[in-house]
Amino acid sequence: MKRPFEQAVTEHGAVVLRVCRAVLGPTEADDAWSETFLSALRAWPELPDDANVRAWLVTIAHRKALDVARAGARHAVPVADVPDATAPRADQPEEALPDGDLWTALAALPEKQRLCVAYHHVAGLPHPEVARILGGTPAAARRAAADGIARLRSTYAPHGRVSTHV
Secondary structure, three states, rough: OOOHHHHHHOOOOOHHHHHHHHHHHOOOOOHHHHHHHHHHHHHHHOOOOOOHHHHHHHHHHHHHHHOOOHHHHHHOOOOOOOOOOOOOOOOOOOOOOOOOOOHHHHHHHOOOHHHHHHHHHHOOOOOHHHHHOOOHHHHHHHHHHHHHHHHHHHHHOOOOOOOOOO
16 A cells, blocks of 8 residues: 655655755755655656655656756846856866865766766665666666766865765
């Protein structure tokens, strides 16, 4: 028998929020988290009793994160002061990252690596599940996650602060 929806939120809510933060950053993560659980609540009655709830929620979070990112790309965000520099992107030369700024290091990863790191190391999904969510093979998901962790170790934590459990 399927557990109550509230129990799924309690059990998986923190993981889904960490995934949303890893994919979108701390500012937009709350919107994706809320949208994930609103969508999940609507679909909950049709979810099979034997479904992997964590993987199902991460799949929904993936889609909602993409929606939030697309919506954010279409709207200008007013700011009081324009920053002098932008956050590093994957296609920019690597710069020294400030201590404690894991999101900046994650944002600098190529998208596939960032998503594989988030879904495997943050959400704890096996590589075949990550491949199903993103498309591709489990081997490609494993490689992208490993490359992402290796890059985080060299850019964010050159002194070994990043473990494989980001």
